[in-house]
Amino acid sequence: MCAAGYFGEVLDHPFPEPLPDVDADPHADFVAPADIDLAEALDFVDRAWAHADASIAALPLRARGRVPWWSGAAADVTLEPLLVHMVAETHRHAGHADVVREQLDGSTGLRPDASSQPDGRTWTEHVAEVDRTAREAAERSTSP
Incomplete structure (x- = not known):
């Protein structure tokens, strides 16, 4: 789920725009719809992160939330582990992109x-x- 989900819905700071419908398609948050262009997709990401930044700035690290797509006791969280989770997620996905870039341009x-x-x-x-x-x-x- 994108930053707007973790730092919006989870912390009761809802993102003001519709988010990808992962109930209909579990991979919807990984693929841009065919009817939007790259600029629109990047603008959405920028708005989602701006919303996430505002939520992070407004809330204490101990702000409580619930991640509905996680199971069991782990679903009850505070802002602090959400931040750690998103750092790990960003690192992992940026690493994937880095491997592709290295194959394209040969630089490391x-x-x-x-x-x-x-x-x-x-x-x-x-x-x-x-x-x-x-x-x-x-x-x-x-x-x-």
Whole structure:
């Protein structure tokens, strides 16, 4: 569920716009509807986070809420664990996007000249080495 759900509905600070209907489609909050364009989707995300920021600023860390899509005692929460949960969620999903970006542009690390490889090679050099090794292995396996 998006930030507007966690920092809105859960904490009784409802987001003033309709949220994705996850009852009808459990993945609705992960996919933008086909009838909206990228700018509209990004504007929605900006409004949802602005609402979340306002809720976070207005409430104490001990503000109580209930996460209806969680089960059992874990569903009864305060703002504090919701913040931790959203940091973890953002980290996990941003990490997924980072893997895709690395595959697209070949860059890793904090700067273009930085390397995340322990031997100091750049990501491009590392990928080239892995590719060369894979090709050589494939050639050996097809040779008589």
